[in-house]
Amino acid sequence: MKKRKLLFNVLLLACILTFAKTNVSAHQKKVPSGYTGIYNIDDLAGIENNPSGKYILMGDIDMTEVTKKGGEYDNGNGWTPISEFTGVLDGNGYQITGMNIYKPDSWGWAGLIAHMDDAIVRNLGMKNVAIDVSASEVGGIAGFVDGSESLIENCYVSGKIQNTNEYEYGSYTGGIAGKIVKNSYWSTVKNCFNTADITVKEVTENGYQVTGITTCSREGGEISNNYSVGKIQAVNGSCYAITRGALLGCKIENNFYLKGSARQSEEVWGVKPLTSIQMKRKQYFTKFDFNNTWEIDSYCKYPYPQLKNNRYIRxxxxxxxxxxxxxxxxxxxxxxxxxxxxxxxxxxxxxxxxxxxxxxxxxxxxxxxxxxxxxxxxxxxxxxxxxxxxLNAKNTKLKKVTVLKKKKVKIQFNAVKGMKGYQIQFSKKRNFKGAKIVTTSSTSVKIAKLQAKKKYFFRVRTYVKYNNKNIYSGWSNVKSVKIKK
The missing domain is CATH 2.60.40.3630 (Immunoglobulin-like)
Incomplete structure (x- = not known):
């Protein structure tokens, strides 16, 4: 009995949850404990004063005018990247728009953050970036990423990135990050995408790599569940739609790019091209989590996957x-x-x-x-x-109509649990015109005073009480018999 009751409760809960979904907001409304809220570009620049802190964006930040040449935050190269970041930056589903970085001379690292060391950046959108530099490592989120467990996840970059390779030892340019390296444990870039067009021009002969997401180096790092649709171009150096690194021991899995968007210098395991039609169909994105992380909005003009809690087009x-x-x-x-x-x-x-x-x-x-x-x-x-x-009255099934003596019949039908009662309808006409009704709580009923030598049609329905009214089911199957003398 206890097992039956438990099974009933489980089935009832399943019915209740048929259309239930978790209500997850795209933005946290309050600054979480231990975090500092970032409300404007001044707060963002202030991270430089405490690079090991935890930060969360509480609104969009538009850098377009203030970081262009001659803008309020132009120190001769547009936005000055956060130099050494060792903390946590949660974008909270908000966007930083129009980050301008320009520098004609060779320098080290370029991006929103120059160097991530044991740092985390998540849920951040970098929209319409404009980077035109000559640097060793360049990326929309970060230039150089290392440390024990640095992580970039649930982020995207759009706009234009250009790097003129004048750096002494070559360069690495990517949509999300220039390069990630192993240092004790793995640095990771996952659940990110790039729509930025990336171009690298070689001036020196020291070589370079350009990628849609990032370059994995030093036998360690994870690049998984990412995609790129931006145009990736290189004059003479190595060009990859997502990453290079399969031969260096990196974990590269479930990455995709728009076919024709980049010239692959070599085939990379864990990176697959998709046509523009395939890019719009979630079944082609193997192991992407479309229940919790990703979605494709078929009504939106941007037809490719977006992050549920960090949408590209909101x-x-x-x-x-x-x-x-x-x-x-x-x-x-x-x-x-x-x-x-x-x-x-x-x-x-x-x-x-x-x-x-x-x-x-x-x-x-x-x-x-x-x-x-x-x-x-x-x-x-x-x-x-x-x-x-x-309340819904459920149908019953008419099992048998037996003709008895003295112009009587016996009607039998299936019991339906939870019903208030049953109505039996009978008539000498197939369409039940002029039919009579007998109401009962039993599933076996005798009806008398029928006319001899006449054919009768029978059917049954159930009913329940709701708000002092009878709610009826549909009629059962029909059976007919001829009455004896």
Whole structure:
């Protein structure tokens, strides 16, 4: 008995959670304990004073005007990279836009951060970067990454990166980072993507590497679950769509790039080209986590995977322009979106109106009786509407109609658990016109006073009580018999 009760509770919970999804906001609203909030470019530049601290962005930062030549933060090379970062920087799903870095002379490392050492950067979008330098290691997030366990995850870079290779020992240029190296443990770049166009011109003969994500060096490092669609160009040096490093002992897995976007200097294990059509289909991104980390927004103008909590093209607003026609449901019935119209407005200015789908449903309990709010989510925006779920009477099956003496019949049908009772309908006409009804709580009933030598048709339905009203099921199968004398 206990086992049956446990099984029932498990099944009930499964039904309740049929349309339940975790409500995860794209941005944390409050600064977590132990972190310092970054609200503007002054706060961002201030990381230089305490590079081992923990930081979290609390809004977008636009560097476009202040870091260009002659801008407020131009010290002769545009944005001055954070030199030695050993802390944590959580982008919190926000974007840093328009970072300008320019430098005609040879120098060391270039990026938002020059050097990451045992540091973590996550959930950060670097949009419309403009980097034009001559440096040894160049990347949108960081130039050089090493340390015991440095990590860059859930980040993206867009814009243009150019490196003129005048550095004495050659150079490394990547969309996310210039180079990552092993030092005791592994440095890692995962769940990132690059849309930036990257160009490297060779001036010296010391060699260089240009990659869509980063270069893995010194027999250690992980580059996994990344992709690149930016145009990667090199004049004479080594060119790779994602990375080089398979021969150096790096862990390179599940990385993809847009076919034709880069000239591969050599084949790299764990890196695969996809056509533009394949890039829009999640089944081609092997082992990408589309439940928790990635999503493809088929309504957005950017057709490739985006990070769920760090979107490249974000949703500005979500408006339910018209509600579904059907607002009342029987218990256990799935939602219908016929007649509904959902307007989606993106932050790039594009907008479209679509019919909602079941994949947008955050909460709907089809087994909960009464009025409830159906919540729809797309990106980090939600809308809702009310529906009513009514108790559902379940159908029964008419098993047997037996003709008895004295113009009687015996009717037998299946019992249905939880029903208030049953209605038996019988008529001399197949369409049940002028039919009579017998109400009962039994599943075996005798009906008398029928006309001899007449053919009768029988069917049954169940009913339940809800708000002092009877809720009826559909009719059962039909059986017919001829009455004896």
């Amino acid at each position: 949703i500005k607003s979500l408006v339910l322009q018209s509600q579904p026609k059907k607002r009342t449901y029987k218990q256990g019935e799935n939602l219908s979106f016929e007649g509904a119209a959902l307007k989606i407005v993106y932050d790039d200015g594009y907008q479209t109106t679509v019919v909602p789908t079941s994949s947008m449903v955050v909460s709907y309990n089809k087994n909960k009786i009464g009025v409830q709010k159906v919540r729809l989510r797309h990106g980090d925006k939600e809308v809702s509407f009310d529906v009513e779920v009514k």
